Amino acid sequence: MSLLRRNIPLLASVAVYAALYVGASLAYHHFCSLRVLINLFEENAPLGLTAVGMTFVILAGGIDLSVGSVMALCSIVIAVLIEQHGWHPLAALALALGLSTLLGTGMGCIIHYLQIAPFIVTLAGMFFARGLALIISVEPVPIRAAGHAWLGGLGIPLTGQLDIPITALVFLGALFVAAYVTVLTPIGRSVYALGGDEEAALLMGLRIGRTKVFVYTVSGFCSGLAGVLFTLYQSAGNPSAGVGMELDAIAAVVVGGTLLTGGVGGVCGTLIGVLIFGTIQTAIIFDGRLSSWWTRVAIGTLLLLFVLLQRALTSATGRRKAQHVSG
Amino acid sequence: MGVRVWAACLPAGSIAVVSDPLLQMRGIDKWFPGVHALNHVDFSVRPGEVHALIGGNGAGKSTLLKVLTGVLRADGGSITFEGTPLVCGSPAEAVRCGISTIYQEVNLVRTLSVAENLLLGRAPRAWYGLSWRRMRMRAVELLGGLGIDIDVSRPLGSYPVGVQQMVCVARAVDTDARLIVMDEPTSSLDARETRRFFALLEQLRARGLSVIFVTHFLDQVYRISDRITILRNGRQVGVFEAAALPRTHLVAHMLGRSPAEVEAAAGATAAASAVAPERPAAEHATTLGGATPVLSVHDLGRCGTLAPVSLAARAGEVLGFAGLLGSGRTELARLVFGADRADSGVFEVDGRRVKIKGPRRAILLGLAMAPEDRQADGLVQDLSVRENIVLALQAAGRRGAAGGRTGSENAGCGDAGGRGGGFGWGARARQRSLARRFVEQLGIVCADLDQPVRNLSGGNQQKVILARWLACRPRVLILDEPTRGIDVGAKAEIERLVRELCRAGLAVIFISAELDEVARLSDRVLVLRDRRAVGTLERSRISEEAIMAAIAGKGGQEPFQQP
Numbered sequence: 001m002s003l004l005r006r007n008i009p010l011l012a013s014v015a016v017y018a019a020l021y022v023g024a025s026l027a028y029h030h031f032c033s034l035r036v037l038i039n040l041f042e043e044n045a046p047l048g049l050t051a052v053g054m055t056f057v058i059l060a061g062g063i064d065l066s067v068g069s070v071m072a073l074c075s076i077v078i079a080v081l082i083e084q085h086g087w088h089p090l091a092a093l094a095l096a097l098g099l100s101t102l103l104g105t106g107m108g109c110i111i112h113y114l115q116i117a118p119f120i121v122t123l124a125g126m127f128f129a130r131g132l133a134l135i136i137s138v139e140p141v142p143i144r145a146a147g148h149a150w151l152g153g154l155g156i157p158l159t160g161q162l163d164i165p166i167t168a169l170v171f172l173g174a175l176f177v178a179a180y181v182t183v184l185t186p187i188g189r190s191v192y193a194l195g196g197d198e199e200a201a202l203l204m205g206l207r208i209g210r211t212k213v214f215v216y217t218v219s220g221f222c223s224g225l226a227g228v229l230f231t232l233y234q235s236a237g238n239p240s241a242g243v244g245m246e247l248d249a250i251a252a253v254v255v256g257g258t259l260l261t262g263g264v265g266g267v268c269g270t271l272i273g274v275l276i277f278g279t280i281q282t283a284i285i286f287d288g289r290l291s292s293w294w295t296r297v298a299i300g301t302l303l304l305l306f307v308l309l310q311r312a313l314t315s316a317t318g319r320r321k322a323q324h325v326s327g
Numbered sequence: 328m329g330v331r332v333w334a335a336c337l338p339a340g341s342i343a344v345v346s347d348p349l350l351q352m353r354g355i356d357k358w359f360p361g362v363h364a365l366n367h368v369d370f371s372v373r374p375g376e377v378h379a380l381i382g383g384n385g386a387g388k389s390t391l392l393k394v395l396t397g398v399l400r401a402d403g404g405s406i407t408f409e410g411t412p413l414v415c416g417s418p419a420e421a422v423r424c425g426i427s428t429i430y431q432e433v434n435l436v437r438t439l440s441v442a443e444n445l446l447l448g449r450a451p452r453a454w455y456g457l458s459w460r461r462m463r464m465r466a467v468e469l470l471g472g473l474g475i476d477i478d479v480s481r482p483l484g485s486y487p488v489g490v491q492q493m494v495c496v497a498r499a500v501d502t503d504a505r506l507i508v509m510d511e512p513t514s515s516l517d518a519r520e521t522r523r524f525f526a527l528l529e530q531l532r533a534r535g536l537s538v539i540f541v542t543h544f545l546d547q548v549y550r551i552s553d554r555i556t557i558l559r560n561g562r563q564v565g566v567f568e569a570a571a572l573p574r575t576h577l578v579a580h581m582l583g584r585s586p587a588e589v590e591a592a593a594g595a596t597a598a599a600s601a602v603a604p605e606r607p608a609a610e611h612a613t614t615l616g617g618a619t620p621v622l623s624v625h626d627l628g629r630c631g632t633l634a635p636v637s638l639a640a641r642a643g644e645v646l647g648f649a650g651l652l653g654s655g656r657t658e659l660a661r662l663v664f665g666a667d668r669a670d671s672g673v674f675e676v677d678g679r680r681v682k683i684k685g686p687r688r689a690i691l692l693g694l695a696m697a698p699e700d701r702q703a704d705g706l707v708q709d710l711s712v713r714e715n716i717v718l719a720l721q722a723a724g725r726r727g728a729a730g731g732r733t734g735s736e737n738a739g740c741g742d743a744g745g746r747g748g749g750f751g752w753g754a755r756a757r758q759r760s761l762a763r764r765f766v767e768q769l770g771i772v773c774a775d776l777d778q779p780v781r782n783l784s785g786g787n788q789q790k791v792i793l794a795r796w797l798a799c800r801p802r803v804l805i806l807d808e809p810t811r812g813i814d815v816g817a818k819a820e821i822e823r824l825v826r827e828l829c830r831a832g833l834a835v836i837f838i839s840a841e842l843d844e845v846a847r848l849s850d851r852v853l854v855l856r857d858r859r860a861v862g863t864l865e866r867s868r869i870s871e872e873a874i875m876a877a878i879a880g881k882g883g884q885e886p887f888q889q890p
Contacts, residue, residue, distance in 0.1 A: 185456050200436050203434045
């Protein structure tokens with residue numbers, strides 16, 4: 001009973017996703033195919049990765065607005081290093097990942113040690129990374145190196161003509177690792193404790209500082225990885241990529257059942273959130289008649305509904321608590 | 328005379344083997360800006376004892392405990408724990424040293440499961456990571472050992488505060504604490520929960536753990552503690568064996584009086600209370616008989632919160648709400664004030680029907696409420712005394728004119744209301760004079776008007792809230808537990824203020840968990856049980872016993888059911 005109740009937001013997300021998928025499959029010919037499903041994962045891998053990082057941050061009660069910009073910065077750094085400086089693709093990827101992780105750690109340290117609101121710090125990080133990306137190159141830089149193309153072409157063959165592409169694999173892999181970390185490691189549980197009640201977590205003797213820096217580091221790394229996937233998928237680096245993506249990521253996390261106030265939720269929900277996002281987008285493309293901006297309207301509506309649902313649930317438990325406390 | 332046993336001295340005629348103290352704090356000094364919060368305080372705890380630390384507000388209990396648990400650093404003195412000097416810079420470090428703290432408000436993570444709350448930080452591992460199965464088993468075992476049987480995989484927040492508090496203790500026991508500091512752990516527990524909590528304390532004592540127990544309930548001090556250390560104004564007044572210290576002496580030491588004086592006063596009060604019921608009743612019959620109530624409420628109720636209740640508040644009268652914790656006292660007050668939306672009910676002010684849709688409307692109609700939790704709901708902790716006092720005035724600027732019309736001369740508010748709480752320099756000067764007047768009238772002890780409210784003691788904070796509402800010149804003042812968590816002296820002061828306000832023509836609704844207080848102060852008492860009103864006692868019938876009988880039901884034997 002209580003298990004069911006606790007998971008209502010997640011179950012609601014799953015229900016919405018199932019309804020969307022079944023509805024679209026019935027409405028549009030060929031929607032219900034493996035290829036469409038794989039495309040869904042492939043196209044939304046960058047968003048999915050930033051959302052996974054964002055899940056950590058939101059679970060810990062924070063927010064990271066820099067993810068889209070960091071992704072763009074990484075993509076352009078990779079492109080420029082490979083194309084203009086002749087770096088080996090792997091070295092370029094590694095450097096970009098290191099850079100984004102460092103950015104995340106830096107922001108985490110500022111947030112924790114200087115006690116500045118994450119909203120402001122990551123907003124600054126967002127401008128910083130975007131600006132840096134545009135300084136490196138104003139225009140998108142295509143990547144033509146053979147090594148990079150080979151990397152992007154990797155995949156696990158599924159049927160004769162169908163592969164699970166590397167981008168989808170990396171996304172799923174990251175999701176798996178994130179799920180493992182949040183559920184089965186002490187630091188993962190510290191994230192939940194921190195988001196649930198920072199003061200209490202501190203008094204329980206948990207290492208709050210380390211946990212806080214950790215979540216922003218994870219988010220930085222995930223954004224970097226999203227940048228890597230972006231270059232693999234697009235074969236280019238683009239300094240203007242991912243504008244507004246941080247908000248999409250937040251939306252996906254919340255639609256996936258994670259409380260924006262922290263402490264409750266998880267990465268599995270985020271997967272569902274991202275899939276809902278992607279399914280709506282794909283369905284609208286399939287339809288062909290609708291403006292693609294309808295995606296936003298749909299997501300906006302869903303987001304509102306989910307927040308209302310969470311509100312209803314938390315206030316229900318809150319009232320129960322109040323009854324016990326007050327006289 | 329109480330046997331005075333100084334720290335580290337041998338207990339007189341002891342039966343037990345005298346052991347070295349577990350904790351020894353010597354000559355602790357702590358300065359805050361302008362305040363000598365701890366003045367050379369000595370404090371020691373023996374192994375396996377429950378040691379009550381008591382004192383009025385501002386006595387230095389919290390500061391002493393904060394120094395002990397590493398939240399604050401002492402300016403002087405030494406701390407020895409288990410024979411070695413204790414140096415810890417944070418509560419987490421203190422936990423590692425074997426000192427755990429249970430705070431007044433539960434300090435665990437409500438969104439996490441009970442099991443995690445117990446074991447987080449040292450959860451059992453398996454080769455693949457945390458082992459949830461073993462974590463649950465450990466948690467069940469741990470709680471079972473303390474006689475607590477609950478589903479450990481549910482979130483902690485889904486349990487009542489009493490259970491949460493016990494989970495806190497279980498966690499402390501499991502972190503291998505040798506000393507558990509409990510800062511008013513029972514303040515939000517009802518009688519049954521408190522009983523269970525004390526049973527738990529007995530178990531801890533039997534296991535040889537030491538407990539420092541801070542509380543404002545003197546009954547509980549005697550029920551559970553072995554020794555008592557009394558602090559007053561930052562000094563240690565004495566260390567006593569609980570069994571050898573008469574209650575009057577304890578109160579005397581807390582108040583800084585001689586025991587004989589207090590005994591005499593207690594006798595006088597008893598004599599006074601014997602005749603008290605007659606006098607006010609007569610007074611009211613002449614002055615107020617048959618007057619229209621300032622505020623009357625009919626069938627006010629809210630589904631799931633409170634069964635419909637009717638009540639009337641008359642000018643110059645105190646209407647008390649009495650009932651156990653959770654009986655619906657606060658809920659009723661909130662409904663009257665419009666803080667919660669009622670399902671049913673009719674309001675009348677001066678006999679005219681009105682609608683109260685929210686606190687703002689209630690304030691405009693001349694109602695004021697000082698909420699129960701002054702930390703969270705009542706005061707803006709970082710604002711100054713002055714700002715806090717004029718806050719409500721700003722919110723209800725329009726009320727000023729109305730206040731003038733009704734012309735209630737309560738507590739000499741004079742010209743305050745008419746000017747509202749406007750902004751700008753002129754207003755600021757008026758705000759200052761207004762605030763200063765209240766500070767003087769109510770006897771608020773603060774360094775100056777711009778001191779943040781955070782730094783005041785509980786009793787003084789409560790007075791600031793009172794001042795704020797009085798500044799709006801209300802006609803009905805609702806006080807929800809104004810004396811909760813404040814010391815005896817401050818309580819008496821609040822009582823005196825309430826009487827004065829009444830005399831000035833205010834209608835007061837007074838809520839308190841302490842029945843003797845309600846009985847002393849009220850002209851009528853509305854008794855609540857299980858979220859419904861069970862009756863109203865008129866002045867001549869009010870006594871602690873009568874209220875208790877009403878709460879207990881007709882037979883007085885009926886066991887209480889918590890909702």
